[in-house]
Amino acid sequence: MQGWIRANKGFLLFLTLFGIFRTAVADWNPIPSASMHPNLLEGDVVLVNRLAYNVKLPLTDIVLGHTGEPQRGDIxxxxxxxxxxxxxxRVIALPGDRVEMRDEQLIINGQPSSYALLGDGRETVGAAGTLRTxxxxxxxxxxxxxxxxxQLLPQVNARRNFAPITVPPGQYMMLGDNRDNSADSRYIGLVPRALLIGRAVRVLASADIQGNWHPRTERFGMDLYSPH
Structure with a gap:
């Protein structure tokens, strides 16, 4: 065993440094579901900045210090x-915010969000089949x-309303962009800061994993915060 380790010490060092980089500096995250439609698609691989909010002990989830504060709109x-x-x-509400939802409309600190129609489409949702979006x-x-x-799915039975709540210190409300098809804070509760991993920055690569697996080159390098 010791001989094998000596013979492969360069490779083992690489694996260790690679693990440290992925758990402490930057990571990539495959998108497995439709919960962030229309902005993120199944088959996207996004770059995640792990230093956006916290510095963690490499290879662990132990927070050593804070580097920044999550903002509304961060993915x-x-x-x-x-x-x-x-x-x-997506981060919707910050510590101290009073937030509610009325018929899909978000109201934060008494200020209603505004909405402009972009268009419609179709999406396949489990046993419900193909539905209008x-x-x-x-x-x-x-x-x-x-x-x-x-994105909204008018035909889906979803939680389109919730009573006003005030987000406690050190916690955040998260919602999926695909509002009627997302297991988010309406179902799993608010998210403590200690559970944050990082801020998604851009799409590194993308492939049509639900179709022909062809690469979607037009999505390569796409900035998640620029209009597209």
Whole structure:
């Protein structure tokens, strides 16, 4: 065994440094579901900046210090407070925010978000089959990095309303952009800061994993915060 280690020490060092880089500096996250439609598609692989909010002890989830604060509109990866599954959603409300939803409209600190119609389409949703979608541009009056697209599924039975809540210190409300097809804070609860992994920055690569597996080259390098 010791002889094998000596013979492969360069490769083992590479694996160790690679693991440190992925767990402490930057990572990539495949998109497995439709919860962030229309902005992220199944088969996208996104670059995640792990230093955006926290510095963690390499190869662990131990937070050594904070490097920045999540902002409304950030797309973040985090561990689900329900079962630890890695998820990717958008930050909607910050600590201290009072937030509610009325018929899909977000109201943050008493300020209603505004919506502009972008178009419609079709999406296959499990046993329900192919359903009509409505795509809107959402502008959060309370302030966000930029307006962003969301998607609604009018035929789906979803949680389109919730009573006002005030987000406690150190926690965040996360919602999927595909509002009627996302297991987010409406179902799994608010997300503590300690469970944040990083801020998604751009699409590294993309392939049509639900079709012919052809690369979607037009999505390569796509900035997640620029209109597209």
């Amino acid at each position: 973040v990866t985090f561990s689900s407070p329900q079962d630890g599954t890695r998820l990717i959603k 409505v795509q809107l541009r959402e502008t959060m009056a309370a302030g966000a990095a930029a307006p962003h697209a969301i």
